[in-house]
Amino acid sequence: MGYSYVDYNGYQQIGVSYVQATLQDSRRCSAEKAYLRKAQERGNLKIIKKALVTKVIINPITLEAEGVKYERDGMYYTAKARKEVILSAGAFHSPQLLMLSGIGPRYHLSELDIPVLKDLPVGQKMYDHLSFPELVITLNESIVFKASSFGINEFKKYFSNQPSLISTLGGVEALAYLNLNLTNRNPTYPDVELIFMGGGLHSDFGLITRKTFRITDRMYNRIWKPIENENACQILPMLVHPKSYGYIKLKSKDPHVQPKLYGNYLTDAYNEDVRTFIASIRAIQEIIQTPAFQRYNAQLLDTPVPGCELFRFDSDPYWECALRHLAVTLHHQVATCKMGPKHDPEAIVDSSLRVYGIKRLRVADASVIPLP
CATH class of the missing domain: 3.30.560.10 (Glucose Oxidase, domain 3)
Structure with a gap:
């Protein structure tokens, strides 16, 4: 042909x-087998298994990411960030975490009584x-x-x-x-x-x-x-x-709910x-x-x-x-945390994957891909 x-x-x-x-x-x-598994013995890397991040800790005054809260075996912990917080939870759960943390569409977060820290169109487009x-x-x-x-x-x-x-x-x-x-x-x-x-x-x-x-x-x-x-x-x-x-959209502000x-x-x-x-x-x-x-x-x-x-x-x-x-x-979902220039009304992160309006916070996974 x-x-x-x-x-x-x-x-x-x-x-x-x-x-x-x-x-x-x-x-x-997989990427885990090729890269993460080989690096797991490094002194500057700590991998915590069977843990669920429930929220990004963001200072409401400075709008700076300070760490994350996570749950493991029914207990809740806090991990503080020395430099940055990088979300890599995928096209479904990175936007979920952002919204649970107060970053997302104002009208939707208000529906669930989540205090709005930054009004961004998180999750509003999914290809x-x-x-x-x-x-x-x-x-x-x-x-x-x-x-x-x-x-x-x-x-x-x-x-x-x-x-x-x-x-x-x-x-x-x-x-x-x-x-x-x-x-x-x-x-x-x-x-x-x-x-x-x-x-x-x-x-x-x-x-x-x-x-x-x-x-x-x-x-x-x-x-x-x-x-x-x-x-x-x-x-x-x-x-x-x-x-x-x-x-x-969030179904609940409970992070355990999909x-x-x-x-x-x-x-x-x-x-x-x-x-x-x-x-x-x-x-x-x-x-x-x-x-x-x-x-x-x-x-x-x-x-x-x-x-x-x-x-x-x-x-x-x-x-x-x-x-x-x-x-x-075929489960190739993208664009839920869309990367784009600052003047793009749909953009969540910039070309360096930094979340607009929030310091020390990036998203690095398929959710940032702007188009399929």
């Missing part, structure tokens, strides 16, 4: 690539990457992952630090970044990612993967269960730069997210018709999504119905 092989973490993203991963000795390697897992491709040869692929030998390889199927990223083998020229006219700027899986939600008989997507029994039993013993793979489209966005998350997916005013998704489905259908796929008689499974049977399968209205029934989050 004319796409080049690229390093999608490099200068140019438009094109195709084998999936990249952070691995060490053929196993997934996410939405995907669509229903595009199943049946094949006439056994070239895909099945439950039997993950036998005892694969586990022996994995625990011996040898390359194994268990090291794959959820069965993902390749990615493609495309510009479909719908809402984005910059030809170097991708608007969709195609995720090529070597199997599908049926490959583990619905025991694990589909549950991570919160696919209901009704959906799974209709679409994937009948092909559990068939040769099939999947291509999942993902919106790289959605126009829709949600937000976060915040409320509002995804607001597929709600942009001009329905651009749905149109881009449908265009990505058409691109996948073109890919399926290429000689590389037709070598294995690739066919798109035409089982309708429950709730969309009244629409003609493969029509645009059908796909919009299917998207609204079955689109899933």
Whole structure:
């Protein structure tokens, strides 16, 4: 189809690539394993496990962060900061901590009787990457992952630090970044990612993967269960730069209570997210018709999504119905503590990750990423 092989973490993203991963000795390697674990014996680092930070201590006169309060085993403690407090609690809990500490939208903090120290739009915008897992491709040869692929030998390889199927990223083998020229006219700027899986939600008989997507029994039993013993793979489209966005609110001023998350997916005013998704489905259908796929008689499974049977399968209205029934989050939430210049009314932190209006306080995690 004319796409080049690229390093999608490099200068140019438009094109195709084998999936990249952070691995060490053929196993997934997290930032904690790569950096924090190696530094845990340093004299200037103290790691306290099973502790929950409940609040940033901020001087109400000087608006200076002085430390944090935390709870561990039912006891409450205070940790004082000599230099700065740096929050790295993630896209959900960094904004939660800021709001619990009096940094956030005045109207929302007032609703919970939290004294307002700094009126900032914390949590008021939350972008996410939405995907669509229903595009199943049946094949006439056994070239895909099945439950039997993950036998005892694969586990022996994995625990011996040898390359194994268990090291794959959820069965993902390749990615493609495309510009479909719908809402984005910059030809170097991708608007969709195609995720090529070597199997599908049926490959583990619905025991694990589909549950991570919160696919209901009704959906799974209709679409994937009948092909559990068939040769099939999947291509999942993902919106790289959605126009829709949600937000976060506190449910309670109790730090043990999880915040409320509002995804607001597929709600942009001009329905651009749905149109881009449908265009990505058409691109996948073109890919399926290429000689590389037709070598294995690739066919798109035409089982309708429950709730969309009244629409003609493969029509645009059908796909919009299917998207609204079955689109899933890939949990790439960002922008809840948005980084931006001082004149940006949505910005929470500056380019050095310092919280506006509060001294000695920074946020350093995915919440500061301004756009998906």
